[in-house]
Amino acid sequence: MTDDAERTVNLRPDDSAGREGAAVAPADPAGSQGAAPREGDAHVYGRRTRSERTIGRDLLAAGFLAVVLTAIGVPAAMLWQVATPRVEFVVVEGGWASVETYPSGYVEGDLVFAGIGLVLGILAAAFTWAAMRERRGPLLLLGLVIGSIGCQVVAWKIGAKEWQHFWDSVEHAPVGAHMWRPPSVLFVELDPAAAWAALKVGNLTTALDSLQLGALAVMALAATFTYTVCAGWSRRPSLRTDAPE
Numbered sequence: 001m002t003d004d005a006e007r008t009v010n011l012r013p014d015d016s017a018g019r020e021g022a023a024v025a026p027a028d029p030a031g032s033q034g035a036a037p038r039e040g041d042a043h044v045y046g047r048r049t050r051s052e053r054t055i056g057r058d059l060l061a062a063g064f065l066a067v068v069l070t071a072i073g074v075p076a077a078m079l080w081q082v083a084t085p086r087v088e089f090v091v092v093e094g095g096w097a098s099v100e101t102y103p104s105g106y107v108e109g110d111l112v113f114a115g116i117g118l119v120l121g122i123l124a125a126a127f128t129w130a131a132m133r134e135r136r137g138p139l140l141l142l143g144l145v146i147g148s149i150g151c152q153v154v155a156w157k158i159g160a161k162e163w164q165h166f167w168d169s170v171e172h173a174p175v176g177a178h179m180w181r182p183p184s185v186l187f188v189e190l191d192p193a194a195a196w197a198a199l200k201v202g203n204l205t206t207a208l209d210s211l212q213l214g215a216l217a218v219m220a221l222a223a224t225f226t227y228t229v230c231a232g233w234s235r236r237p238s239l240r241t242d243a244p245e
Contacts, residue, residue, distance in 0.1 A: 061135040062143025069124055069147025073154025076116055080155055081162065084112040084183035089170065091177045096170050099178075109183030113159075114218045117152050121222025124148060128223075129230045141227055148220035149213070156185050156216055187214040 087105035089096050128144055129136065162182040170179060189212040198206035 055139070058135050058137060058139040061132060062139045062146075065128060065132070065140065065143040066147035066150060069144070070150030070154060072120065072124075073151040074158070076120060076151060077155035077158035080113055080116055080159060081182060083116070084109050086180035086182060089179050089181055091170060091173045091175055091179065093175055096179075105181070105183070106186065109159075110185055110187055110215050112183065113152075113155070113185050114215045116155075117148075117215065117219035118222045120151065121148055121219035121224075122226050124219070125223040125226035125230070129227060136231070141224065144223050144227060145220045148223045149216060152216045152219050153190070156188065156190075159184050185215050188212065188216055189214070190216065 085105050085108055087103040088099040090099055124147070125144060128140065132140060159182065163184040166179065166181055173179060189210060191210040195207040195210035198204075198210065
């Protein structure tokens with residue numbers, strides 16, 4: 001056999017390279033072994049897979065937060081009623097009179113109410129930031145604000161109901177009876193129906209006068225400030241801890 005014939009035999013496709021001890025490279029189904037990992041792959045960047053973020057889910061989380069915070073208004077009202085000093089009244093002929101000349105309980109009702117709202121706002125924002133990490137953002141902040149206002153409105157309404165019960169009892173109490181007035185929030189003017197009626201006739205000033213929150217906005221302001229500070233110190237643009245820095 002000539003040298004040309006020997007070279008032709010060695011180039012045949014059925015001549016397996018395994019006989020010569022050469023390794024055959026496996027096929028790469030991805031097309032490239034050096035392809036970068038996708039963002040949705042598990043354990044990318046050493047973290048767990050990011051959950052899908054949609055506006056609907058963020059709104060649902062914000063609504064749930066608002067409902068929970070509004071429900072906290074019931075125990076907040078009970079704490080307010082217990083912690084606030086009450087003003088003592090005595091029933092006299094033809095009406096009633098305060099035992100003290102200038103009772104401080106009138107102002108203390110607003111101060112204690114605002115103090116409770118301040119503490120609750122800070123705690124609510126801190127808990128929301130830590131517990132709802134995957135939903136951080138403006139929608140969650142909106143739910144925090146609405147829930148904070150709802151919480152204090154509920155507490156205010158419960159206090160107003162107790163206040164009305166007190167005056168009903170004063171009217172039927174005998175002369176000389178001593179009674180203690182429950183706390184109430186004085187510097188609040190909240191009447192949505194009157195505000196809406198004023199808006200329908202184009203009277204914006206009267207509408208705003210009927211929406212004076214006063215102490216009812218303390219919790220919302222404290223929660224907004226605390227949540228914004230937490231967001232400002234975050235190292236991630238998306239504010240989510242499962243996102244890469």
